[in-house]
Amino acid sequence: MRIAVVMGGASPEHQVSLASGKGIVKAVEILGHMAIPMVIDADGNWVDGQHEAIEILQACDVTIPALHGEGGEDGRLQGFLEQLHVPYVGSGIAASAVGLDKHLTKAVLRAHGIPVTPGVTLRGAELTDTEAALQKVKAAGLDFPLFVKPGNGGSSFGVSRATDLPTLLAAIADAAVLDPQVLVEREMVGREIDLAVLEFPDGRIETAPALEIHPDPNQPFFDATAKYDSAATRFVVPAPLDPELAERLRRTAIDVFEVLGCAGLARVDFFVPSDGDPVVNEINTFPGFTPASQFPRMWAAAGLSYAEVVDTLIRTAVARG
Structure with a gap:
């Protein structure tokens, strides 16, 4: 079979995805299939060009979307593949999103x-309104130390441990750079x-x-x-x-x-x-x-x-x- 292996992507996990993709390509070749590596660059563009990528994907029997994080693991690529009627590995649009x-x-x-881990989600004005954020955290019965993380993403990018108010505010600001939703959770x-x-x-x-x-x-x-x-x-x-x-x-x-x-x-x-x-x-x-x-x-x-x-x-x- 012809197996497309999509890797890279615009998320902070770009390099991790490239490493995952390279391992999968090698395994596909060991299995006796033809592996077609396809890279999405750090700006979210297909290295082969989008029209060329579509032709390649439609000529393959299966696609393995070896992308981690936003743009690849969130249902967007899965929706693209479904529009092309290309079978693919892993969860569909809704479960991925x-x-x-x-x-x-x-x-x-x-x-x-x-x-699940006890916590609250901050969004909108709560990300910059210290009093509103603290009220929401206290109402949930949360106390220091706390973990703060972007609402989307993986590999612990943007995740911080907060032990007091200054470190909590700094952690919220750092996570908000990566996502408009920020989770504040109890340390387990x-x-x-x-x-x-x-x-x-x-x-x-x-x-x-x-x-x-x-x-x-x-x-x-x-x-x-x-x-x-x-x-x-x-x-x-x-x-x-x-x-x-x-x-x-x-x-x-x-x-x-x-x-x-x-x-x-x-x-x-x-x-x-x-x-x-x-x-x-x-x-x-x-x-x-x-x-x-x-x-x-x-x-x-x-x-x-x-x-x-x-x-x-x-x-x-x-x-x-």
Whole structure:
């Protein structure tokens, strides 16, 4: 088959996407298919030209949109591909759009009884009106330390930890540069556990063994530096979990996938407090996909190689049409 692999994009995760795309291209070639790398530059333009890109995409059997963040993981590229009637890997327009929007994700999950990180969303005048922002934060019962993050995006870009009013205001201003919605959330003290969800060609939805994150202790939290530039960050998979907790996380991850209407793949990230119930932090509908990323690491622990995971994604997309 001819497989288009789209990578890059205009989001802050441009370089991460290029790394994911290169890994996928190699796997596609190992599987015996023809890989067609397609790059969207940092300004959001197709490097091959838009008309040429359309011709290439329509000549391919399947497209893998290996984009992270705004412009690629938010439903826009998915809508473009659907207009071209091109089969593609992963979630559709609605699930992609909701999945990237942290506020909408948590609103939907909360409405379905799925516990999420406690927090509020600031928008409009609240981003610059200190009194209005503080009233909203206090009304939600939130106290320092707090985490502040853009409403859309990933890889911890624009995420800050605030310990007092000056750092909170600075964090809100930094996050507002990246998105008109800013989430302010309670710091969750406990374990960080990820679950990889994969859809198979026959419609089965399964999870791999859970992964636990041990961030670089020299970083303030699991930020972009700890994720991509630190040798001190450790990923433990399978995570040491008692059977009851492991099953609860597995079931919740699948519930999140199904409630949001996801397809193909997703990574669901949890906080597990030592004195409370697990809460969903976020979902990534196209998670980091380098050979060293969490998603393929978890499936490797389940016995599926990187290439076999890519093969599953392709065959599932073909089966779905």
